[in-house]
Amino acid sequence: MKIFISADIEGTAGILTWSEAERSHADYAEFRALMTAEVVAACEGARAAGATEILIKDAHDSGRNIILDRLPACARIVRGWPGHPDSMMFGLDSGFRAALCTGYHSKAGTEDNPLAHTSNLRISRLILNGEVASEFTVNALCAARHGVPVAFISGDAGICADARAMVPGIATVETLQGFGAASLSLSPAAARAAIAEGVEKALSAASLPNIPSIPQSCEVTIEFNNPVDAYRASWYPGAKASGPRAVAFSSADFFEIQRALRFMNS
Structure with missing residues (x-):
């Protein structure tokens, strides 16, 4: 069983400020490690469910965040950005049973995460067919284009709610909730345990969530x-x-x- 993981950082348990997500700041080292640990937890859950191959897209900023030596032997990783329109889902194809998302965050224009944004900080809102969209919206439809369901997402409460509305039956782990410039978060250890368990249950279920329909226009x-x-x-x-x-x-x-x-x- 082949599984794809798209990994971001702004929905990692405990994260709060941009300095914790930026390579140039001393705070980044801690949250790079925490992002990596959540990806490893997702890999552990996938392996427990029978995954034999896991492809990870390091999908935050430079694409060079995940600490490579902590990954399991069955994993491969796409680092950097080739410029392909699949972007955060680059490497996905119809041969994968499911896609998973870790460290995801709320969309620009919302207050569910102090780090809420869509693609970059120059965008105030992204609107798709009249509805404000998130990176998850675009990525789930990208997966649908390949015929692959998104079975799991971890991240802030806002993006998890959006994912459940778009993909009924998707498994979610809410790592944090924003309150203005503050957040209430799970401990990293609790988040990792919930991610591993959530991924295993999602991939072991009798059926995966339905693939969302791509609008005709x-x-x-x-x-x-x-x-x-x-x-x-x-x-x-x-x-x-x-x-x-x-x-x-x-x-x-x-x-x-x-x-x-x-x-x-x-």
């Missing part, structure tokens, strides 16, 4: 914080201005939506 709108970014993104082929700081793009092919996001977010 999609329109994505990126609302930027700065009109300069919107002007630059408006030059992507097929994009159009959609307000003073927003750019919209439409397609019947979700991969084209992913491609547009790849370049308009840059």
Whole structure:
């Protein structure tokens, strides 16, 4: 059984400030290790459920966060960013039984995590077919494009609630909840235990969650914080201005939506 893991950091148990997520800051070392430990816990749960191959996408910032020597022998890892539109899901294909997400965070424009954002801090909201979307929204539809269900997510309470609404039956572990500039978090040890148990149960279930339907026609709108970014993104082929700081793009092919996001977010 092949399992795919997309790993982020801003939903890791205990995280609170940007310094803890940035390689250039002394606080980062602790949370790099905690992010790694949650990925290892997901691997342990997957192996207990029968996984023989695990592919991990290190999906935070530089793509060089996970401490490699702590990974199990059955794991492979994609580090860095090749520039492919699959982005945080790069490496996934139809040969995987399920995808898992660890360390995920709430979408831009919400207050469920002091580190809530979507893709980068230049975006105030990402809207897909009229609904505010998260990185998970895009990644779950990317997995659907490959015919792979997302069976598990760990992260803050807001993104777990969004995931349950989008993918009924998905297993979730809420690692933390934001309150303004503060958070209430599980201990790292409790989070790791819950992740390992949650992944094992999710992958051992009689059936995995249904794959969400990809809309026949999609329109994505990126609302930027700065009109300069919107002007630059408006030059992507097929994009159009959609307000003073927003750019919209439409397609019947979700991969084209992913491609547009790849370049308009840059």
